[in-house]
Amino acid sequence: MTDALIWLVAMPxxxxxxxxxxxxxxxxxxxxxxxxxxxxxxILLFAVGTQGALSYEIGGWTAGLGIALRADGLSALxxxxxxxxxxxxxxxxxxxxxxxxxxxRFWPLWLLLWTSLNALLLSGDLFNLYVxxxxxxxxxxxxxxxxxxxxxxxAALRYLLVGLLGSMLFLAGVSLIYAGYGTLDIAALxxxxxxxxxxxxxxxxxxxxxxxxxxxxxxxxxxxxxxASAPAPVSAVLSALVVKVAFYLVLRLWLDVFAAVVTGAxxxxxxxxxxxxxxxxxWRALRAERLKLxxxxxxxxxxxxxxxFFPLLQALPSGPARDAAVGGLVILALTHGFAxxxxxxxxxxxxxxxxxxxxxxxxxxxxxxxxxxxxIALAGVALIGLPPSGAFLGKWQLLAGSFxxxxxxxxxxxxxxxxxxxxxxxxxxxxxFGHQAxxxxxxxxxxxxxxxLVLTAMAMVxxxxxGAPVWRLLEGGL
Amino acid sequence: xxxxxxxxGLTGCLIVALGLRTVLLHASLLHRVVAINVLGAGxxxxxxxxxxxxxxxxxxxxxxxxxxxxxxxxxxxxxxALALARRLxxxxxxx
Amino acid sequence: MTExxxxxxxxxxxxxxxxxxxxxxxxxxxxxxxxxxTKADNLGLGLLAAGLALHSQDLLVAMxxxxxxxxxxxxxxxxxxxxxxxxxxxxxxx
Amino acid sequence: xxxxxxxxxxxxxLISIVSLAWSxxxxxxxRRSVILFMAFGxxxxxxxxxxxxxxxALAEAAIGAGLSGALLLVAVGxxxxxxxxxxxxxxxxxxxxxxxxxxxxxxxxxCVALAATLAWALVHALDRATNxxxxxxxxxxxxASGVSxxxxxxxxxxxxxxxxxELAVLLTAVLGILALxxxxxxYQRTGPxxxxxxxxxxxxxxxxxxxxxxxxxxxxxxAFQAGATLAAAAVVLRLAGERSIGLPQAGALxxxxxxxxxxxxxxxxxLLLLGRPFLGYPPAWAGSLILLIESAAMLAIAATLVLxxxxxxxxxxxVNEENNRC
Numbered sequence: 005m006t007d008a009l010i011w012l013v014a015m016p017x018x019x020x021x022x023x024x025x026x027x028x029x030x031x032x033x034x035x036x037x038x039x040x041x042x043x044x045x046x047i048l049l050f051a052v053g054t055q056g057a058l059s060y061e062i063g064g065w066t067a068g069l070g071i072a073l074r075a076d077g078l079s080a081l082x083x084x085x086x087x088x089x090x091x092x093x094x095x096x097x098x099x100x101x102x103x104x105x106x107x108x109r110f111w112p113l114w115l116l117l118w119t120s121l122n123a124l125l126l127s128g129d130l131f132n133l134y135v136x137x138x139x140x141x142x143x144x145x146x147x148x149x150x151x152x153x154x155x156x157x158x159a160a161l162r163y164l165l166v167g168l169l170g171s172m173l174f175l176a177g178v179s180l181i182y183a184g185y186g187t188l189d190i191a192a193l194x195x196x197x198x199x200x201x202x203x204x205x206x207x208x209x210x211x212x213x214x215x216x217x218x219x220x221x222x223x224x225x226x227x228x229x230x231x232a233s234a235p236a237p238v239s240a241v242l243s244a245l246v247v248k249v250a251f252y253l254v255l256r257l258w259l260d261v262f263a264a265v266v267t268g269a270x271x272x273x274x275x276x277x278x279x280x281x282x283x284x285x286x287w288r289a290l291r292a293e294r295l296k297l298x299x300x301x302x303x304x305x306x307x308x309x310x311x312x313f314f315p316l317l318q319a320l321p322s323g324p325a326r327d328a329a330v331g332g333l334v335i336l337a338l339t340h341g342f343a344x345x346x347x348x349x350x351x352x353x354x355x356x357x358x359x360x361x362x363x364x365x366x367x368x369x370x371x372x373x374x375x376x377x378x379x380i381a382l383a384g385v386a387l388i389g390l391p392p393s394g395a396f397l398g399k400w401q402l403l404a405g406s407f408x409x410x411x412x413x414x415x416x417x418x419x420x421x422x423x424x425x426x427x428x429x430x431x432x433x434x435x436x437f438g439h440q441a442x443x444x445x446x447x448x449x450x451x452x453x454x455x456x457l458v459l460t461a462m463a464m465v466x467x468x469x470x471g472a473p474v475w476r477l478l479e480g481g482l
Numbered sequence: 483x484x485x486x487x488x489x490x491g492l493t494g495c496l497i498v499a500l501g502l503r504t505v506l507l508h509a510s511l512l513h514r515v516v517a518i519n520v521l522g523a524g525x526x527x528x529x530x531x532x533x534x535x536x537x538x539x540x541x542x543x544x545x546x547x548x549x550x551x552x553x554x555x556x557x558x559x560x561x562x563a564l565a566l567a568r569r570l571x572x573x574x575x576x577x
Numbered sequence: 578m579t580e581x582x583x584x585x586x587x588x589x590x591x592x593x594x595x596x597x598x599x600x601x602x603x604x605x606x607x608x609x610x611x612x613x614x615t616k617a618d619n620l621g622l623g624l625l626a627a628g629l630a631l632h633s634q635d636l637l638v639a640m641x642x643x644x645x646x647x648x649x650x651x652x653x654x655x656x657x658x659x660x661x662x663x664x665x666x667x668x669x670x671x
Numbered sequence: 672x673x674x675x676x677x678x679x680x681x682x683x684x685l686i687s688i689v690s691l692a693w694s695x696x697x698x699x700x701x702r703r704s705v706i707l708f709m710a711f712g713x714x715x716x717x718x719x720x721x722x723x724x725x726x727x728a729l730a731e732a733a734i735g736a737g738l739s740g741a742l743l744l745v746a747v748g749x750x751x752x753x754x755x756x757x758x759x760x761x762x763x764x765x766x767x768x769x770x771x772x773x774x775x776x777x778x779x780x781x782c783v784a785l786a787a788t789l790a791w792a793l794v795h796a797l798d799r800a801t802n803x804x805x806x807x808x809x810x811x812x813x814x815a816s817g818v819s820x821x822x823x824x825x826x827x828x829x830x831x832x833x834x835x836x837e838l839a840v841l842l843t844a845v846l847g848i849l850a851l852x853x854x855x856x857x858y859q860r861t862g863p864x865x866x867x868x869x870x871x872x873x874x875x876x877x878x879x880x881x882x883x884x885x886x887x888x889x890x891x892x893x894a895f896q897a898g899a900t901l902a903a904a905a906v907v908l909r910l911a912g913e914r915s916i917g918l919p920q921a922g923a924l925x926x927x928x929x930x931x932x933x934x935x936x937x938x939x940x941x942l943l944l945l946g947r948p949f950l951g952y953p954p955a956w957a958g959s960l961i962l963l964i965e966s967a968a969m970l971a972i973a974a975t976l977v978l979x980x981x982x983x984x985x986x987x988x989x990v991n992e993e994n995n996r997c
Contacts, residue, residue, distance in 0.1 A: 020842075116846075131551075132832065154576075161511070165505070172518065175522075179545075206792065487797055489685060519735075540723075543821035547826045554840075562848065568746065568749070568755075568851070651871075659864070
């Protein structure tokens with residue numbers, strides 16, 4: 005059973021080599037990888053649900069000397085989301101890239117990115133996390149540059165430098181931890197950790213590095229150009245997964261490994277930055293001229309909500325109320341992952357079919373691409389946080405936690421952010437519904453439109469209904 | 483605590499700060515790439531200083547292995563940054 | 578006795594290095610700088626290697642040091658030639 | 672050596688390291704900056720040697736200073752590469768300059784604070800000195816690792832998974848470089864002196880690479896140092912104006928690039944299917960399996976570094992890809 009952990013890393017990595025050596029059979033390899041990783045993710049989730057956290061010691065060496073892979077409810081949920089989003093995005097990408105030479109370049113890097121996502125979510129070793137962060141950063145940068153135009157390359161270059169700076173800061177923190185505690189194993193460290201200069205400085209450095217990578221306001225400056233100028237399938241996973249796993253690492257460090265030394269003031273600081281992200285990101289999304297830029301700024305805002313949970317979790321005593329808040333946080337993150345991936349793919353369809361993604365010129369899109377417009381509407385509902393989307397459950401917990409701890413500021417921010425989100429989504433939909441005759445079929449280009457539709461439906465209905473099992477999985481986890 | 487550990491470790495801290503300053507100062511791209519490499523060298527210096535155990539005593543090999551990995555990752559990233567810069571120049575002259 | 582000779586050689590080697598470095602900083606043009614650098618440094622390294630070889634009292638180590646010296650000799654000769662030729666051609670061009 | 676002498680040596684070494692770092696970063700001239708950075712790397716290698724880290728010293732000299740320096744230098748040498756040398760912030764107005772001066776001060780103070788905090792934490796960390804334990808565990812398990820050089824044991828056995836992902840990072844970088852553009856044009860032939868040097872240097876470098884690979888099992892060395900040395904041989908050939916620098920044709924090149932990660936995966940997964948843990952070598956086989964993985968890794972590393980030096984797809988691959996177009 006625990007072999008599933010190593011297969012989740014080895015499978016996409018082997019597939020990357022296969023697509024490099026046999027470019028003609030790449031699509032088959034990718035689909036098989038997607039199906040197998042999704043199954044492995046499902047099995048893992050089931051196993052974690054029934055047996056609790058799993059670990060796998062690579063090479064048979066005890067963790068500490070060697071490196072252990074670990075999975076608990078949180079990482080298993082994110083792994084399954086990664087598998088589903090990557091599978092859908094792969095199907096979409098096989099239609100998006102029309103030239104053989106483009107696909108030959110794209111697939112190996114895509115699978116290397118996939119490897120790094122899984123490896124990061126499973127890693128139980130601080131230095132190994134640094135290596136996975138670099139693999140994630142480099143593969144994401146190359147994929148983002150595949151757009152090839154000046155804007156894409158310039159944005160990718162900035163993305164690379166920011167990412168490198170982030171991982172170097174992270175590594176500096178890891179070095180301090182090794183100097184002070186003599187171990188890199190996360191589980192061992194969680195038992196040893198104690199307040200003091202080493203711990204605080206290390207946590208500050210690692211967090212600063214990760215906040216750069218997860219683009220928390222005001223360190224978000226690199227994200228909109230990079231996400232808006234990348235090819236659509238790449239934008240989808242950059243926004244839905246790549247920044248999300250960096251956030252996962254912040255969560256892991258703050259609520260798990262370093263939980264004993266995190267102070268209320270530090271958590272409040274993250275909350276304030278999150279509030280800034282919600283307001284600034286939503287405002288810029290409202291003012292955006294292009295759909296892709298809107299979606300990118302909306303990512304900045306949605307990440308902000310996730311950081312609003314930190315002061316709540318710090319203030320809530322452990323118990324059902326806190327567990328509920330953790331569940332809300334995870335559901336919000338998952339919903340955003342599905343919804344934003346779907347949104348970017350839908351935008352990609354519009355961009356390729358209409359030749360542009362300017363919001364003002366969308367008139368009639370609802371008639372020409374009804375399924376895609378519907379996917380955008382579904383994603384929009386999830387981004388605003390209306391029922392029955394998973395985001396509604398998440399935001400509900402955010403509000404409930406704020407009431408319970410008397411932190412009124414976050415309530416105001418959440419409400420303001422949601423109103424702004426409603427405004428920018430309805431602005432898009434208002435333009436999309438014009439007056440033209442309806443076509444015969446709702447879905448006009450299947451391979452391109454279905455993935456977005458399925459993902460956004462997941463965000464809307466799937467996660468709304470799956471709330472209870474998610475909570476059960478996370479119980480007592482963080 | 484050994485004097486050499488302290489000396490080299492503190493120099494590492496200084497070099498990290500020197501590198502970071504240039505990265506943040508919006509210097510030319512080349513200088514920023516060099517600066518990130520310098521920053522990394524500072525971190526590596528801290529790691530190698532941690533590993534040192536005094537003359538004649540075998541040092542801790544784990545930080546050495548980590549630094550070796552770090553050096554290879556740094557050169558990969560540098561190579562990629564330079565390739566991106568080259569492509570950017572090509573695209574700009576096309577525009 | 579050998580200890581004394583080896584120390585003297587090392588000190589002399591460092592002296593040549595010093596001279597070469599001063600030459601690099603103080604001499605007026607590229608050719609004379611190259612001249613100071615390659616000649617003095619090669620001799621300095623040779624003395625240093627010989628001194629260390631004597632100090633080690635080990636034939637294998639001495640051979641390795643000799644190899645180091647030969648490699649540097651070849652590399653510095655070739656690079657000095659390339660630099661000088663490049664400078665010469667630029668002068669001729671302009 | 673006596674303690675005072677060593678202290679003076681340390682002091683001089685550290686002063687030159689800091690001043691080289693400073694002048695490399697402060698020099699406005701790109702080429703000078705790169706050359707100072709290479710000097711910084713070489714002096715750093717001396718420092719690694721001083722701290723009894725010969726493996727790191729070799730890698731730093733070959734990769735950190737040598738190949739990074741060569742990559743930077745050849746990039747600066749391209750006169751047309753404006754993106755590299757343009758200032759990110761094109762400010763000409765006085766007002767903006769004043770803002771910039773203030774920003775400069777803020778950043779400088781921030782960095783001083785960072786250095787102070789880091790130093791404060793490091794002093795506390797060194798005071799605790801708890802990492803004896805893990806080094807102890809490493810030496811206890813060294814006999815079962817298949818090699819006697821502890822650094823190689825960590826890189827290819829205990830923490831082999833790190834190295835696998837590190838090779839994946841290298842693969843990502845080289846695929847990125849291949850995707851981004853075509854190789855720089857060949858150099859002119861350099862004439863008899865450099866040719867003469869290359870003629871005997873290249874075989875020596877190849878021999879050295881083989882030696883470093885082999886010796887890594889029990890002494891400083893290993894796949895990365897060997898790969899970098901092999902790449903250096905190709906760089907020398909290219910600088911001498913050779914057209915063929917040992918890179919194979921497109922198909923075989925892809926196999927070599929994939930070989931590093933590939934051999935790791937083949938060994939790891941075979942062991943997994945045989946009922947052992949992933950990368951859990953049987954002690955009797957460990958030495959040979961490590962050498963097998965390292966040999967493949969060396970070729971992949973060398974090919975990657977050479978392609979990075981070329982700066983893109985060699986002409987053969989570029990042509991091959993055009994044919995694939997639909």
